[in-house]
Amino acid sequence: MDRRRGAAVLYVPLVLAALAALFPIFWLLAGSLQTTQKLYKGSELIPRKPQWSNYVQAWVDGRLGVYLPNSLLYTVCAVVGILLVSSMAGYALARIEFRGRSGVMFVILAVLIIPAPASFIAQYKLMLSFGLTNSRLGYVLVLITAGIPMATLIMRGFFANLPKDLEEAAAIDGCTPFSAFARVILPLARPGLIAVAVIQGLNVWNEYLLALVLFDDDDLMPVQRGLMNFVSSETPLQNILLAATAISALPVIVFYVLAQRQVVQGMSSGALK
Template sequence: MKGLASRGGLYGLLVLAAVGALFPMVWLLIGSLQTSSELYRGKDLLPAKPQWSNYVTAWTDGDLGTYLPNSMIYTVSAVVGILVVSSLAGYALARIEFRGKAAVTFALLAVMIIPAPASFIAQYKLMVMLGLTNSRLGYVLILISAGIPISALIMRGFFANLPKDLEEAAAIDGSSALNTFARVILPLARPGLIAVAVIQGLAVWNEYLLALVLFDDDTLMPVQRGLMNFVSAETPVQNILLAATAISVLPVVVFYVFAQRQVVQGISSGAVK
Protein backbone atom coordinates (compact mmCIF):
# COMPACT_ATOMS: atom_id res chain seq x y z
CA MET A 1 0.00 0.00 0.00
CA LYS A 2 2.85 2.31 0.87
CA GLY A 3 4.57 1.50 -2.41
CA LEU A 4 1.36 2.19 -4.32
CA ALA A 5 0.98 5.56 -2.61
CA SER A 6 4.56 6.56 -3.39
CA ARG A 7 4.12 5.50 -7.01
CA GLY A 8 0.90 7.53 -7.22
CA GLY A 9 2.71 10.55 -5.81
CA LEU A 10 5.47 10.14 -8.38
CA TYR A 11 2.95 9.92 -11.22
CA GLY A 12 1.20 12.98 -9.85
CA LEU A 13 4.45 14.96 -9.94
CA LEU A 14 5.12 13.78 -13.47
CA VAL A 15 1.64 14.88 -14.55
CA LEU A 16 2.18 18.31 -12.97
CA ALA A 17 5.54 18.60 -14.73
CA ALA A 18 3.95 17.64 -18.06
CA VAL A 19 1.15 20.18 -17.60
CA GLY A 20 3.70 22.86 -16.73
CA ALA A 21 5.72 22.03 -19.82
CA LEU A 22 2.70 22.00 -22.13
CA PHE A 23 1.02 25.11 -20.74
CA PRO A 24 3.11 27.64 -22.76
CA MET A 25 2.30 25.78 -25.98
CA VAL A 26 -1.43 25.62 -25.15
CA TRP A 27 -1.43 29.33 -24.28
CA LEU A 28 0.39 30.06 -27.54
CA LEU A 29 -2.24 28.22 -29.60
CA ILE A 30 -5.18 29.81 -27.76
CA GLY A 31 -3.72 33.31 -28.02
CA SER A 32 -3.02 32.87 -31.71
CA LEU A 33 -6.74 32.28 -32.34
CA GLN A 34 -7.98 35.27 -30.32
CA THR A 35 -8.66 38.83 -31.35
CA SER A 36 -6.41 41.56 -30.01
CA SER A 37 -9.06 42.73 -27.55
CA GLU A 38 -9.59 39.20 -26.19
CA LEU A 39 -5.86 38.67 -25.79
CA TYR A 40 -5.21 41.97 -24.02
CA ARG A 41 -8.25 41.58 -21.78
CA GLY A 42 -6.82 38.28 -20.52
CA LYS A 43 -10.12 37.03 -19.10
CA ASP A 44 -11.20 34.66 -21.86
CA LEU A 45 -9.96 31.11 -21.51
CA LEU A 46 -10.98 30.26 -25.08
CA PRO A 47 -11.59 32.50 -28.09
CA ALA A 48 -15.26 33.35 -28.65
CA LYS A 49 -14.71 32.73 -32.35
CA PRO A 50 -11.40 31.23 -33.51
CA GLN A 51 -9.57 33.72 -35.72
CA TRP A 52 -7.96 31.42 -38.28
CA SER A 53 -7.27 34.50 -40.36
CA ASN A 54 -4.50 35.35 -37.88
CA TYR A 55 -2.43 32.56 -39.41
CA VAL A 56 -3.04 33.86 -42.94
CA THR A 57 -1.99 37.35 -41.84
CA ALA A 58 1.08 35.98 -40.08
CA TRP A 59 2.13 34.03 -43.17
CA THR A 60 1.69 36.90 -45.61
CA ASP A 61 2.70 39.96 -43.54
CA GLY A 62 5.59 38.12 -41.93
CA ASP A 63 6.81 36.84 -45.32
CA LEU A 64 7.17 33.40 -43.73
CA GLY A 65 7.06 31.82 -47.17
CA THR A 66 10.60 33.19 -47.64
CA TYR A 67 12.05 32.92 -44.15
CA LEU A 68 10.70 29.49 -43.17
CA PRO A 69 12.36 27.66 -46.11
CA ASN A 70 15.58 29.51 -45.29
CA SER A 71 15.55 28.14 -41.74
CA MET A 72 14.81 24.65 -43.04
CA ILE A 73 17.76 24.82 -45.45
CA TYR A 74 20.12 26.12 -42.77
CA THR A 75 18.98 23.60 -40.17
CA VAL A 76 19.15 20.53 -42.41
CA SER A 77 22.53 21.53 -43.92
CA ALA A 78 24.10 22.40 -40.58
CA VAL A 79 22.80 19.31 -38.79
CA VAL A 80 24.04 16.99 -41.56
CA GLY A 81 27.47 18.62 -41.43
CA ILE A 82 27.59 18.41 -37.63
CA LEU A 83 26.59 14.74 -37.67
CA VAL A 84 29.28 13.82 -40.19
CA VAL A 85 32.12 15.67 -38.47
CA SER A 86 31.12 14.96 -34.85
CA SER A 87 30.58 11.24 -35.46
CA LEU A 88 34.05 10.88 -36.99
CA ALA A 89 35.64 13.04 -34.29
CA GLY A 90 33.78 11.24 -31.51
CA TYR A 91 34.83 7.85 -32.83
CA ALA A 92 38.46 8.96 -33.05
CA LEU A 93 38.40 10.26 -29.48
CA ALA A 94 36.78 7.07 -28.21
CA ARG A 95 38.82 4.47 -30.09
CA ILE A 96 42.08 5.89 -31.43
CA GLU A 97 45.06 6.55 -29.18
CA PHE A 98 47.14 9.50 -30.34
CA ARG A 99 49.40 12.12 -28.84
CA GLY A 100 47.48 15.14 -27.57
CA LYS A 101 44.18 13.30 -27.24
CA ALA A 102 43.55 14.73 -23.76
CA ALA A 103 44.42 18.22 -24.98
CA VAL A 104 41.93 17.93 -27.84
CA THR A 105 39.20 16.82 -25.45
CA PHE A 106 40.02 19.70 -23.09
CA ALA A 107 39.97 22.15 -26.01
CA LEU A 108 36.49 20.98 -27.00
CA LEU A 109 35.30 21.52 -23.43
CA ALA A 110 36.96 24.95 -23.27
CA VAL A 111 35.35 26.11 -26.51
CA MET A 112 31.91 25.32 -25.09
CA ILE A 113 32.48 27.86 -22.29
CA ILE A 114 32.96 30.79 -24.68
CA PRO A 115 29.66 32.66 -25.33
CA ALA A 116 28.72 32.60 -29.01
CA PRO A 117 28.50 36.43 -29.43
CA ALA A 118 32.10 36.76 -28.19
CA SER A 119 33.32 35.08 -31.38
CA PHE A 120 31.13 36.99 -33.85
CA ILE A 121 33.81 39.55 -34.76
CA ALA A 122 36.44 36.88 -35.45
CA GLN A 123 33.93 34.82 -37.44
CA TYR A 124 32.86 37.85 -39.47
CA LYS A 125 36.47 38.74 -40.29
CA LEU A 126 37.12 35.16 -41.36
CA MET A 127 34.06 35.21 -43.64
CA VAL A 128 35.27 38.48 -45.17
CA MET A 129 38.69 36.93 -45.88
CA LEU A 130 37.01 33.90 -47.50
CA GLY A 131 34.52 36.02 -49.44
CA LEU A 132 31.60 34.26 -47.76
CA THR A 133 29.83 37.17 -46.12
CA ASN A 134 26.17 37.50 -47.00
CA SER A 135 26.08 33.91 -48.24
CA ARG A 136 24.26 30.78 -47.16
CA LEU A 137 27.46 28.72 -47.27
CA GLY A 138 29.35 30.96 -44.86
CA TYR A 139 26.44 30.99 -42.41
CA VAL A 140 26.09 27.20 -42.48
CA LEU A 141 29.85 26.68 -42.02
CA ILE A 142 29.82 28.81 -38.86
CA LEU A 143 26.78 26.94 -37.55
CA ILE A 144 28.57 23.62 -38.14
CA SER A 145 31.73 24.78 -36.36
CA ALA A 146 29.67 25.99 -33.39
CA GLY A 147 27.87 22.68 -33.00
CA ILE A 148 30.84 20.33 -33.30
CA PRO A 149 32.34 20.52 -29.74
CA ILE A 150 29.36 19.33 -27.69
CA SER A 151 28.25 16.95 -30.43
CA ALA A 152 31.68 15.31 -30.69
CA LEU A 153 31.78 14.79 -26.93
CA ILE A 154 28.30 13.25 -26.89
CA MET A 155 29.26 10.87 -29.70
CA ARG A 156 32.57 10.09 -27.96
CA GLY A 157 30.75 8.93 -24.86
CA PHE A 158 28.33 6.89 -26.93
CA PHE A 159 31.03 5.14 -28.96
CA ALA A 160 33.01 4.43 -25.79
CA ASN A 161 30.09 2.37 -24.48
CA LEU A 162 30.07 0.07 -27.52
CA PRO A 163 32.00 -3.21 -27.15
CA LYS A 164 35.30 -3.40 -29.00
CA ASP A 165 34.56 -7.00 -29.94
CA LEU A 166 32.45 -5.74 -32.85
CA GLU A 167 35.38 -3.96 -34.45
CA GLU A 168 37.74 -6.85 -33.79
CA ALA A 169 35.35 -9.31 -35.43
CA ALA A 170 34.96 -7.01 -38.44
CA ALA A 171 38.76 -6.67 -38.71
CA ILE A 172 39.15 -10.47 -38.71
CA ASP A 173 36.67 -10.62 -41.59
CA GLY A 174 38.90 -8.24 -43.54
CA SER A 175 36.85 -5.06 -43.11
CA SER A 176 38.73 -1.76 -43.20
CA ALA A 177 38.48 0.71 -40.31
CA LEU A 178 36.32 3.11 -42.34
CA ASN A 179 34.06 0.33 -43.58
CA THR A 180 33.67 -1.00 -40.03
CA PHE A 181 32.75 2.45 -38.81
CA ALA A 182 30.18 3.01 -41.58
CA ARG A 183 28.58 -0.45 -41.64
CA VAL A 184 28.92 -1.73 -38.08
CA ILE A 185 29.46 1.07 -35.57
CA LEU A 186 27.43 3.93 -37.03
CA PRO A 187 24.12 1.99 -37.26
CA LEU A 188 24.45 1.15 -33.55
CA ALA A 189 24.94 4.85 -32.82
CA ARG A 190 21.54 5.81 -34.21
CA PRO A 191 20.08 6.99 -30.86
CA GLY A 192 23.12 9.18 -30.28
CA LEU A 193 22.94 10.60 -33.78
CA ILE A 194 19.26 11.45 -33.35
CA ALA A 195 19.97 13.06 -29.98
CA VAL A 196 22.65 15.24 -31.55
CA ALA A 197 20.36 16.04 -34.47
CA VAL A 198 17.60 17.26 -32.17
CA ILE A 199 19.89 19.24 -29.87
CA GLN A 200 21.70 20.95 -32.73
CA GLY A 201 18.54 21.30 -34.81
CA LEU A 202 16.93 23.32 -32.03
CA ALA A 203 20.07 25.43 -31.62
CA VAL A 204 20.32 26.19 -35.34
CA TRP A 205 16.59 26.82 -35.73
CA ASN A 206 16.62 29.38 -32.89
CA GLU A 207 19.78 31.16 -34.05
CA TYR A 208 19.25 34.80 -35.06
CA LEU A 209 22.06 37.03 -33.76
CA LEU A 210 24.70 35.59 -36.10
CA ALA A 211 22.34 36.03 -39.04
CA LEU A 212 21.99 39.73 -38.16
CA VAL A 213 25.77 40.07 -38.20
CA LEU A 214 26.45 38.09 -41.36
CA PHE A 215 23.54 38.90 -43.68
CA ASP A 216 22.84 42.18 -45.48
CA ASP A 217 20.30 40.61 -47.83
CA ASP A 218 16.97 40.38 -46.00
CA THR A 219 15.83 37.46 -48.16
CA LEU A 220 18.56 35.26 -46.64
CA MET A 221 17.38 35.71 -43.05
CA PRO A 222 15.94 32.85 -40.97
CA VAL A 223 12.35 32.61 -39.75
CA GLN A 224 12.97 34.80 -36.69
CA ARG A 225 13.19 37.77 -39.07
CA GLY A 226 9.55 37.24 -39.98
CA LEU A 227 8.54 37.26 -36.31
CA MET A 228 10.20 40.62 -35.83
CA ASN A 229 7.73 42.15 -38.29
CA PHE A 230 5.09 41.93 -35.56
CA VAL A 231 7.17 43.37 -32.73
CA SER A 232 6.56 47.09 -32.38
CA ALA A 233 6.34 49.39 -29.38
CA GLU A 234 3.85 51.64 -31.17
CA THR A 235 1.43 49.14 -32.69
CA PRO A 236 1.98 45.68 -31.14
CA VAL A 237 0.05 42.83 -32.74
CA GLN A 238 0.59 40.08 -30.21
CA ASN A 239 -2.09 37.74 -31.53
CA ILE A 240 -0.50 37.74 -34.99
CA LEU A 241 2.93 37.32 -33.42
CA LEU A 242 1.66 34.25 -31.55
CA ALA A 243 0.26 32.82 -34.79
CA ALA A 244 3.57 33.40 -36.56
CA THR A 245 5.42 31.80 -33.64
CA ALA A 246 3.14 28.75 -33.81
CA ILE A 247 3.94 28.37 -37.50
CA SER A 248 7.67 28.75 -36.87
CA VAL A 249 7.86 26.09 -34.15
CA LEU A 250 5.66 23.52 -35.90
CA PRO A 251 8.48 21.77 -37.86
CA VAL A 252 10.60 21.43 -34.71
CA VAL A 253 7.71 20.10 -32.62
CA VAL A 254 6.80 17.51 -35.26
CA PHE A 255 10.38 16.29 -35.52
CA TYR A 256 10.81 16.12 -31.75
CA VAL A 257 7.58 14.14 -31.27
CA PHE A 258 8.85 11.41 -33.58
CA ALA A 259 12.41 11.42 -32.18
CA GLN A 260 11.87 11.90 -28.43
CA ARG A 261 12.56 8.28 -27.43
CA GLN A 262 15.86 8.20 -29.31
CA VAL A 263 16.78 11.57 -27.81
CA VAL A 264 16.47 10.31 -24.23
CA GLN A 265 18.31 7.08 -25.03
CA GLY A 266 21.05 8.87 -26.92
CA ILE A 267 21.72 11.45 -24.21
CA SER A 268 21.74 8.86 -21.42
CA SER A 269 24.01 6.52 -23.40
CA GLY A 270 26.32 9.27 -24.62
CA ALA A 271 26.86 11.14 -21.38
CA VAL A 272 30.37 12.58 -21.25
CA LYS A 273 32.58 10.55 -18.93
Protein backbone atom coordinates in the same frame (compact mmCIF):
# COMPACT_ATOMS: atom_id res chain seq x y z
CA MET B 1 -3.92 -1.42 -2.85
CA ASP B 2 -0.36 -0.55 -1.88
CA ARG B 3 0.69 -0.86 -5.51
CA ARG B 4 -2.00 1.59 -6.56
CA ARG B 5 -0.95 4.07 -3.90
CA GLY B 6 2.66 3.71 -4.97
CA ALA B 7 1.71 4.23 -8.61
CA ALA B 8 -0.35 7.30 -7.67
CA VAL B 9 2.54 8.76 -5.70
CA LEU B 10 4.77 8.24 -8.73
CA TYR B 11 2.47 9.24 -11.59
CA VAL B 12 0.55 12.18 -10.09
CA PRO B 13 3.66 14.43 -9.84
CA LEU B 14 4.70 13.33 -13.33
CA VAL B 15 1.29 14.23 -14.76
CA LEU B 16 1.35 17.61 -13.01
CA ALA B 17 4.85 18.29 -14.33
CA ALA B 18 3.73 17.32 -17.86
CA LEU B 19 0.73 19.67 -17.64
CA ALA B 20 2.94 22.49 -16.41
CA ALA B 21 5.29 21.91 -19.34
CA LEU B 22 2.44 21.82 -21.86
CA PHE B 23 0.63 24.89 -20.51
CA PRO B 24 2.90 27.43 -22.32
CA ILE B 25 2.14 25.68 -25.61
CA PHE B 26 -1.57 25.75 -24.85
CA TRP B 27 -1.36 29.44 -23.95
CA LEU B 28 0.56 30.11 -27.17
CA LEU B 29 -2.11 28.46 -29.31
CA ALA B 30 -4.98 30.07 -27.38
CA GLY B 31 -3.44 33.53 -27.58
CA SER B 32 -2.74 33.19 -31.28
CA LEU B 33 -6.47 32.75 -31.94
CA GLN B 34 -7.63 35.85 -30.03
CA THR B 35 -7.97 39.49 -30.87
CA THR B 36 -5.45 41.93 -29.42
CA GLN B 37 -8.00 43.40 -27.00
CA LYS B 38 -9.11 40.06 -25.55
CA LEU B 39 -5.53 38.85 -25.34
CA TYR B 40 -4.55 41.85 -23.21
CA LYS B 41 -7.65 41.53 -21.05
CA GLY B 42 -7.00 37.83 -20.44
CA SER B 43 -10.72 37.20 -20.14
CA GLU B 44 -10.78 34.08 -22.33
CA LEU B 45 -8.47 31.16 -21.70
CA ILE B 46 -10.14 29.31 -24.57
CA PRO B 47 -11.20 31.66 -27.40
CA ARG B 48 -14.92 31.50 -28.16
CA LYS B 49 -14.46 32.86 -31.67
CA PRO B 50 -11.08 31.68 -32.97
CA GLN B 51 -9.41 34.27 -35.17
CA TRP B 52 -7.86 32.02 -37.84
CA SER B 53 -7.08 35.12 -39.85
CA ASN B 54 -4.25 35.77 -37.41
CA TYR B 55 -2.31 32.92 -38.98
CA VAL B 56 -2.92 34.28 -42.47
CA GLN B 57 -1.69 37.71 -41.41
CA ALA B 58 1.33 36.18 -39.67
CA TRP B 59 2.24 34.21 -42.81
CA VAL B 60 1.84 37.16 -45.17
CA ASP B 61 3.11 40.10 -43.10
CA GLY B 62 5.89 38.05 -41.52
CA ARG B 63 7.04 36.75 -44.93
CA LEU B 64 7.19 33.28 -43.44
CA GLY B 65 6.87 31.81 -46.91
CA VAL B 66 10.40 33.15 -47.54
CA TYR B 67 12.02 32.78 -44.13
CA LEU B 68 10.64 29.34 -43.21
CA PRO B 69 12.20 27.51 -46.21
CA ASN B 70 15.47 29.32 -45.47
CA SER B 71 15.51 27.98 -41.91
CA LEU B 72 14.64 24.49 -43.09
CA LEU B 73 17.53 24.58 -45.56
CA TYR B 74 20.01 25.97 -43.03
CA THR B 75 18.97 23.51 -40.33
CA VAL B 76 19.14 20.40 -42.53
CA CYS B 77 22.50 21.32 -44.07
CA ALA B 78 24.06 22.38 -40.76
CA VAL B 79 22.84 19.31 -38.85
CA VAL B 80 24.08 16.93 -41.56
CA GLY B 81 27.47 18.61 -41.55
CA ILE B 82 27.68 18.55 -37.75
CA LEU B 83 26.76 14.86 -37.63
CA LEU B 84 29.36 13.91 -40.25
CA VAL B 85 32.23 15.70 -38.53
CA SER B 86 31.30 15.11 -34.89
CA SER B 87 30.66 11.37 -35.36
CA MET B 88 34.14 10.80 -36.83
CA ALA B 89 35.82 13.17 -34.36
CA GLY B 90 33.99 11.64 -31.39
CA TYR B 91 34.92 8.14 -32.49
CA ALA B 92 38.58 9.10 -32.87
CA LEU B 93 38.68 10.68 -29.42
CA ALA B 94 36.96 7.67 -27.84
CA ARG B 95 38.86 4.86 -29.57
CA ILE B 96 42.18 6.04 -31.02
CA GLU B 97 45.16 6.55 -28.73
CA PHE B 98 47.31 9.44 -30.02
CA ARG B 99 49.55 12.11 -28.60
CA GLY B 100 47.75 15.29 -27.76
CA ARG B 101 44.32 13.74 -27.31
CA SER B 102 43.89 15.38 -23.91
CA GLY B 103 44.97 18.67 -25.48
CA VAL B 104 42.27 18.33 -28.13
CA MET B 105 39.69 17.73 -25.42
CA PHE B 106 40.92 20.81 -23.56
CA VAL B 107 40.59 22.95 -26.70
CA ILE B 108 37.05 21.69 -27.30
CA LEU B 109 36.05 22.52 -23.74
CA ALA B 110 37.69 25.93 -24.00
CA VAL B 111 35.76 26.71 -27.18
CA LEU B 112 32.49 25.84 -25.43
CA ILE B 113 33.24 28.37 -22.68
CA ILE B 114 33.56 31.27 -25.15
CA PRO B 115 30.20 33.04 -25.70
CA ALA B 116 29.03 32.81 -29.31
CA PRO B 117 28.66 36.62 -29.86
CA ALA B 118 32.31 37.09 -28.82
CA SER B 119 33.43 35.28 -31.98
CA PHE B 120 31.14 37.09 -34.43
CA ILE B 121 33.74 39.67 -35.47
CA ALA B 122 36.38 37.01 -36.14
CA GLN B 123 33.86 34.89 -38.06
CA TYR B 124 32.73 37.87 -40.12
CA LYS B 125 36.33 38.79 -41.04
CA LEU B 126 37.05 35.18 -41.97
CA MET B 127 33.96 34.92 -44.17
CA LEU B 128 34.79 38.32 -45.68
CA SER B 129 38.27 37.13 -46.65
CA PHE B 130 36.76 34.11 -48.41
CA GLY B 131 34.00 36.15 -50.05
CA LEU B 132 31.29 34.20 -48.22
CA THR B 133 29.49 37.04 -46.47
CA ASN B 134 25.85 37.46 -47.47
CA SER B 135 25.79 33.86 -48.77
CA ARG B 136 23.98 30.73 -47.66
CA LEU B 137 27.17 28.67 -47.83
CA GLY B 138 29.10 30.96 -45.47
CA TYR B 139 26.25 31.00 -42.97
CA VAL B 140 25.92 27.20 -42.97
CA LEU B 141 29.68 26.72 -42.58
CA VAL B 142 29.76 28.95 -39.51
CA LEU B 143 26.77 27.11 -38.04
CA ILE B 144 28.54 23.79 -38.56
CA THR B 145 31.75 24.95 -36.89
CA ALA B 146 29.76 26.37 -33.97
CA GLY B 147 27.96 23.07 -33.35
CA ILE B 148 30.89 20.67 -33.75
CA PRO B 149 32.47 21.03 -30.25
CA MET B 150 29.40 20.11 -28.20
CA ALA B 151 28.31 17.44 -30.67
CA THR B 152 31.79 15.88 -30.58
CA LEU B 153 31.71 15.62 -26.79
CA ILE B 154 28.28 13.98 -26.91
CA MET B 155 29.31 11.45 -29.55
CA ARG B 156 32.59 10.70 -27.75
CA GLY B 157 30.65 9.81 -24.61
CA PHE B 158 28.37 7.55 -26.60
CA PHE B 159 31.16 5.72 -28.46
CA ALA B 160 33.13 5.25 -25.23
CA ASN B 161 30.26 3.17 -23.82
CA LEU B 162 30.23 0.75 -26.76
CA PRO B 163 32.29 -2.45 -26.27
CA LYS B 164 35.60 -2.63 -28.12
CA ASP B 165 34.87 -6.25 -29.01
CA LEU B 166 32.70 -4.95 -31.86
CA GLU B 167 35.69 -3.54 -33.75
CA GLU B 168 37.76 -6.65 -33.04
CA ALA B 169 35.04 -8.91 -34.41
CA ALA B 170 34.70 -6.69 -37.49
CA ALA B 171 38.48 -6.80 -38.04
CA ILE B 172 38.40 -10.60 -37.93
CA ASP B 173 35.72 -10.53 -40.63
CA GLY B 174 38.05 -8.44 -42.81
CA CYS B 175 36.75 -4.93 -42.16
CA THR B 176 39.12 -1.99 -42.24
CA PRO B 177 38.94 0.46 -39.31
CA PHE B 178 36.84 2.88 -41.36
CA SER B 179 34.47 0.18 -42.66
CA ALA B 180 34.07 -1.14 -39.10
CA PHE B 181 33.14 2.37 -38.00
CA ALA B 182 30.73 2.94 -40.89
CA ARG B 183 29.07 -0.50 -40.95
CA VAL B 184 29.16 -1.63 -37.33
CA ILE B 185 29.67 1.24 -34.90
CA LEU B 186 27.75 4.04 -36.60
CA PRO B 187 24.44 2.11 -36.91
CA LEU B 188 24.63 1.35 -33.18
CA ALA B 189 25.13 5.05 -32.52
CA ARG B 190 21.80 5.97 -34.11
CA PRO B 191 20.19 7.10 -30.81
CA GLY B 192 23.17 9.32 -30.09
CA LEU B 193 23.10 10.77 -33.59
CA ILE B 194 19.41 11.60 -33.26
CA ALA B 195 19.98 13.18 -29.84
CA VAL B 196 22.70 15.36 -31.38
CA ALA B 197 20.44 16.17 -34.33
CA VAL B 198 17.66 17.38 -32.01
CA ILE B 199 19.98 19.48 -29.82
CA GLN B 200 21.86 21.06 -32.70
CA GLY B 201 18.72 21.41 -34.81
CA LEU B 202 17.12 23.51 -32.07
CA ASN B 203 20.24 25.65 -31.80
CA VAL B 204 20.36 26.29 -35.54
CA TRP B 205 16.61 26.86 -35.85
CA ASN B 206 16.62 29.50 -33.11
CA GLU B 207 19.76 31.30 -34.33
CA TYR B 208 19.29 34.93 -35.37
CA LEU B 209 22.19 37.13 -34.22
CA LEU B 210 24.74 35.56 -36.55
CA ALA B 211 22.36 36.02 -39.48
CA LEU B 212 22.20 39.74 -38.71
CA VAL B 213 26.00 39.88 -38.89
CA LEU B 214 26.51 37.91 -42.11
CA PHE B 215 23.43 38.78 -44.17
CA ASP B 216 22.65 42.04 -45.94
CA ASP B 217 19.95 40.52 -48.14
CA ASP B 218 16.68 40.22 -46.23
CA ASP B 219 15.59 37.30 -48.44
CA LEU B 220 18.36 35.15 -46.93
CA MET B 221 17.24 35.62 -43.33
CA PRO B 222 15.97 32.70 -41.17
CA VAL B 223 12.47 32.43 -39.78
CA GLN B 224 13.34 34.39 -36.63
CA ARG B 225 13.52 37.49 -38.84
CA GLY B 226 9.83 37.10 -39.60
CA LEU B 227 8.97 37.09 -35.91
CA MET B 228 10.74 40.40 -35.44
CA ASN B 229 8.29 42.04 -37.86
CA PHE B 230 5.66 41.91 -35.10
CA VAL B 231 7.84 43.21 -32.26
CA SER B 232 7.20 46.93 -31.95
CA SER B 233 6.62 49.28 -29.05
CA GLU B 234 4.41 51.52 -31.18
CA THR B 235 2.04 49.00 -32.73
CA PRO B 236 2.33 45.76 -30.72
CA LEU B 237 0.72 42.78 -32.40
CA GLN B 238 1.15 40.14 -29.75
CA ASN B 239 -1.59 37.87 -31.08
CA ILE B 240 -0.03 37.87 -34.57
CA LEU B 241 3.39 37.29 -33.02
CA LEU B 242 2.02 34.26 -31.18
CA ALA B 243 0.56 32.92 -34.43
CA ALA B 244 3.89 33.41 -36.22
CA THR B 245 5.68 31.70 -33.33
CA ALA B 246 3.33 28.73 -33.54
CA ILE B 247 4.00 28.39 -37.27
CA SER B 248 7.76 28.62 -36.80
CA ALA B 249 7.74 26.05 -33.98
CA LEU B 250 5.65 23.48 -35.87
CA PRO B 251 8.51 21.82 -37.84
CA VAL B 252 10.60 21.43 -34.67
CA ILE B 253 7.69 19.93 -32.72
CA VAL B 254 6.90 17.47 -35.51
CA PHE B 255 10.53 16.36 -35.74
CA TYR B 256 10.81 15.90 -31.98
CA VAL B 257 7.58 13.90 -31.79
CA LEU B 258 8.82 11.57 -34.52
CA ALA B 259 12.27 11.16 -32.95
CA GLN B 260 11.42 11.22 -29.24
CA ARG B 261 12.00 7.51 -28.67
CA GLN B 262 15.47 7.64 -30.18
CA VAL B 263 16.27 10.79 -28.21
CA VAL B 264 15.33 9.17 -24.90
CA GLN B 265 17.24 6.03 -25.84
CA GLY B 266 20.30 8.06 -26.78
CA MET B 267 20.24 9.94 -23.49
CA SER B 268 19.76 6.79 -21.39
CA SER B 269 22.51 4.98 -23.34
CA GLY B 270 25.06 7.58 -22.42
CA ALA B 271 24.89 10.12 -25.23
CA LEU B 272 24.89 12.97 -22.74
CA LYS B 273 27.27 11.52 -20.17
